[in-house]
Amino acid sequence: MTPDGQALAVAAVAALLFTGLGAGALLLTADRAPPEPYEPTATVPAGVDYVGTVNLTAYRSDPAVANGSRASLGFQSRVEFYAGPPYLRSLALSPPPNASLDPTNASRVTYFGRSGSRYGARLVVANWTGEAAAEALESRRGIGFTPETRRGYTVRRSEAGAAVAVLDNGAEGGPVPRAGPRLLTIGNASAVEDAVDVAADRAATDAEPATLDGDLRREYRETSDGYVRFAYRFRPSTVPDYPFVGPAVRTIQYVGSSYTLDRAGTNAAATPAVRVRIHITSEGAGSADDVRNILAAGQSFYLLQSSNDTLKTELRRARFNVTGRTVVTEYESSPAGLRVLVRGLFRNQPEPESLDPPASAEPSSSGRPPARGPA
Amino acid sequence: MSLRTILRKELLWSRHRALALLFVLVLLPAAFAGASVFFQSTLPKDAPVAVVVEDDAVSGAEYDVVAASFRLFSKPVRYDSEARALRDLERETVYAVVSVPPDLGDPAVDRVNMTVTIDGDMTPYREPSGALVSVVSATMNRQLDTRVVVDREVRGEERKLASYLLPSFLQILVFTFAFAYLPYNLASEEAVLDRLRVETSLDAVVAGKLLFFTGLLAVPLLVFHGLGLGLGYGVNLLAPGAILAYGLTFLACGAIATAVTFASGFGTTGRLLNVLVLFAFLGFSGLVYPAGFFSPLRRGVVRLMPTHYAMVVVRGTTLRDLPPAEFGTWLGGVALFALAALVPLKLAMIAYERGT
Numbered sequence: 001m002t003p004d005g006q007a008l009a010v011a012a013v014a015a016l017l018f019t020g021l022g023a024g025a026l027l028l029t030a031d032r033a034p035p036e037p038y039e040p041t042a043t044v045p046a047g048v049d050y051v052g053t054v055n056l057t058a059y060r061s062d063p064a065v066a067n068g069s070r071a072s073l074g075f076q077s078r079v080e081f082y083a084g085p086p087y088l089r090s091l092a093l094s095p096p097p098n099a100s101l102d103p104t105n106a107s108r109v110t111y112f113g114r115s116g117s118r119y120g121a122r123l124v125v126a127n128w129t130g131e132a133a134a135e136a137l138e139s140r141r142g143i144g145f146t147p148e149t150r151r152g153y154t155v156r157r158s159e160a161g162a163a164v165a166v167l168d169n170g171a172e173g174g175p176v177p178r179a180g181p182r183l184l185t186i187g188n189a190s191a192v193e194d195a196v197d198v199a200a201d202r203a204a205t206d207a208e209p210a211t212l213d214g215d216l217r218r219e220y221r222e223t224s225d226g227y228v229r230f231a232y233r234f235r236p237s238t239v240p241d242y243p244f245v246g247p248a249v250r251t252i253q254y255v256g257s258s259y260t261l262d263r264a265g266t267n268a269a270a271t272p273a274v275r276v277r278i279h280i281t282s283e284g285a286g287s288a289d290d291v292r293n294i295l296a297a298g299q300s301f302y303l304l305q306s307s308n309d310t311l312k313t314e315l316r317r318a319r320f321n322v323t324g325r326t327v328v329t330e331y332e333s334s335p336a337g338l339r340v341l342v343r344g345l346f347r348n349q350p351e352p353e354s355l356d357p358p359a360s361a362e363p364s365s366s367g368r369p370p371a372r373g374p375a
Numbered sequence: 376m377s378l379r380t381i382l383r384k385e386l387l388w389s390r391h392r393a394l395a396l397l398f399v400l401v402l403l404p405a406a407f408a409g410a411s412v413f414f415q416s417t418l419p420k421d422a423p424v425a426v427v428v429e430d431d432a433v434s435g436a437e438y439d440v441v442a443a444s445f446r447l448f449s450k451p452v453r454y455d456s457e458a459r460a461l462r463d464l465e466r467e468t469v470y471a472v473v474s475v476p477p478d479l480g481d482p483a484v485d486r487v488n489m490t491v492t493i494d495g496d497m498t499p500y501r502e503p504s505g506a507l508v509s510v511v512s513a514t515m516n517r518q519l520d521t522r523v524v525v526d527r528e529v530r531g532e533e534r535k536l537a538s539y540l541l542p543s544f545l546q547i548l549v550f551t552f553a554f555a556y557l558p559y560n561l562a563s564e565e566a567v568l569d570r571l572r573v574e575t576s577l578d579a580v581v582a583g584k585l586l587f588f589t590g591l592l593a594v595p596l597l598v599f600h601g602l603g604l605g606l607g608y609g610v611n612l613l614a615p616g617a618i619l620a621y622g623l624t625f626l627a628c629g630a631i632a633t634a635v636t637f638a639s640g641f642g643t644t645g646r647l648l649n650v651l652v653l654f655a656f657l658g659f660s661g662l663v664y665p666a667g668f669f670s671p672l673r674r675g676v677v678r679l680m681p682t683h684y685a686m687v688v689v690r691g692t693t694l695r696d697l698p699p700a701e702f703g704t705w706l707g708g709v710a711l712f713a714l715a716a717l718v719p720l721k722l723a724m725i726a727y728e729r730g731t
Contacts, residue, residue, distance in 0.1 A: 286415050286670070293446045300443035301518040304436040304480040 045194035052230030068335025121187025226258030251283030421667035425460035538608035553628035554653035616692035616699030630716035
């Protein structure tokens with residue numbers, strides 16, 4: 001073979017090789033379905049009274065947004081009209097950072113639990129290991145965790161009632177459909193075990209997971225989008241008597257909220273406004289009208305008494321619409337004014353049984369004291 | 376005859392009267408059960424109240440606060456003139472007049488007086504209005520820095536329930552006369568009607584009967600009036616406006632009842648249907664309670680019923696001694712309703728004549 005022929009043969013072999021490699025790579029990538037988006041409620045057990053998710057990436061995108069959202073949610077959680085789902089109080093709870101656990105690494109947290117019960121946990125998407133999470137809790141509470149195996153998952157339990165389990169170790173194919181972040185559940189042992197069972201059933205092909213369903217799931221889905229979404233079953237026993245409209249308020253059955261960021265009209269550096277949309281589902285259209293009237297009265301009182309012009313402008317834009325038996329409340333505010341706005345809008349509701357700020361050492365549903373940031 | 380035979384006879388009888396049984400056993404119960412949706416609350420939560428500003432110093436926010444406070448228990452309606460609001464109070468378009476005082480939002484002012492005026496003749500609203508005022512007062516004082524004293528002012532005599540009900544009971548009698556006795560009388564004279572048609576028209580026969588029965592109403596009217604005088608109720612049932620309203624109501628309802636009677640061929644179904652219509656008029660004419668007493672739905676229906684306005688005219692002229700001219704438009708409306716009721720009557724009579 002001439003040198004030219006040899007060079008041509010080498011080039012042909014190289015071309016064939018590269019073509020083969022390229023085709024193989026193409027085939028491999030073509031066969032793999034694109035990763036499904038993470039469904040935060042897919043691992044939430046059935047039979048819970050509340051479920052809520054916070055997209056921490058958006059939440060932390062602006063310090064003012066984080067502070068405003070936390071304050072607003074904290075206020076709503078203490079107002080008995082909203083039955084004060086304990087998970088919102090625990091929004092301010094977080095394992096302390098340590099060498100192997102960085103709270104700012106968490107990208108999403110999902111809360112679930114039952115009202116008036118210690119049953120509750122959170123599902124955290126983060127690059128945390130189970131050991132690191134348990135160590136963080138040990139250093140905070142001075143409690144020890146003992147690993148146990150449940151349906152192939154390691155559940156670290158403490159005698160104090162808290163538990164930690166990793167539901168997805170970061171490998172592809174788990175509830176979080178991409179390599180990297182893990183899905184952990186942290187909270188009350190019963191709730192953690194139920195979440196483990198749901199994850200195990202999801203992994204098994206022949207088992208039907210008993211996950212979030214029914215009206216609560218529908219209410220959650222109706223929140224549609226937002227960096228904060230929550231829905232809960234209302235507990236009427238917490239509302240005191242209120243002349244004429246008390247029965248209407250007690251007929252509230254479900255509440256769902258979503259917080260979205262509105263960057264319209266602002267440059268990238270500016271703090272976005274927070275748009276809040278709340279669904280309050282009552283027993284009937286008549287009671288929904290009463291709920292709307294209560295909220296509208298609160299708006300009128302606040303407009304009369306407030307001396308803050310910015311707040312007044314925001315209050316005037318608040319809307320309360322009744323659709324069937326659902327009141328849809330919409331308002332938008334700068335993060336700084338959000339807490340005050342929410343307080344004003346709900347001031348005419350039945351007197352809450354307690355508006356005291358939660359005690360600094362108040363335990364969460366998982367039995368832990370409060371800390372600074374979410375997740 | 377054995378029990379079995381009797382039961383079989385009853386079954387056969389039922390087959391022959393399937394339509395009447397269907398009406399009594401299905402339609403009537405369904406209508407009554409369905410009517411229950413119109414009754415949602417036992418307090419006048421949706422009664423219209425006029426909200427009027429006392430003077431130009433009242434801000435929009437102050438007005439909104441008062442309106443919002445009442446909206447929890449009433450249907451506030453904005454009025455620009457107190458005189459017009461008070462006139463509508465007499466005409467039962469609204470059941471209270473709320474005067475919004477200035478300075479509600481002024482933190483420098485310690486105390487503000489607000490007046491809620493009701494009509495003393497509107498007896499069923501008097502006690503609930505007291506509860507409403509106290510709740511509104513508590514709500515406003517809880518929310519506002521300024522102390523708000525809500526005074527309830529009663530216009531006119533605080534009429535007792537017994538005398539308030541006298542005109543209503545007479546209206547109930549008018550309805551019953553039209554929908555129960557008149558159809559019964561027509562049915563009993565069915566055979567005579569055919570003979571009379573030989574000598575005159577059916578139109579004349581029916582018109583004569585309606586006019587005669589309208590005239591007969593003078594007797595119960597005098598009985599009610601006499602008893603009212605004897606019991607010292609202070610109700611003038613012989614007020615011209617009231618007599619006109621009662622008469623027009625009877626003509627309208629009598630025409631409807633007669634139309635149903637002819638359309639049903641003087642049958643039992645027609646009489647039962649008339650009973651159903653009677654209940655509808657009794658339930659939705661606002662004879663006793665204010666519109667909006669039981670539900671906004673019922674308020675809407677009541678406000679559509681011409682007989683409700685006839686009742687308001689009767690109360691206005693008998694209890695408050697208002698001149699009939701005050702209700703000229705409404706009386707005209709009731710007269711138009713009576714005329715309109717003659718249309719189905721004529722159609723039913725044509726169908727009857729063709730059928731016989």
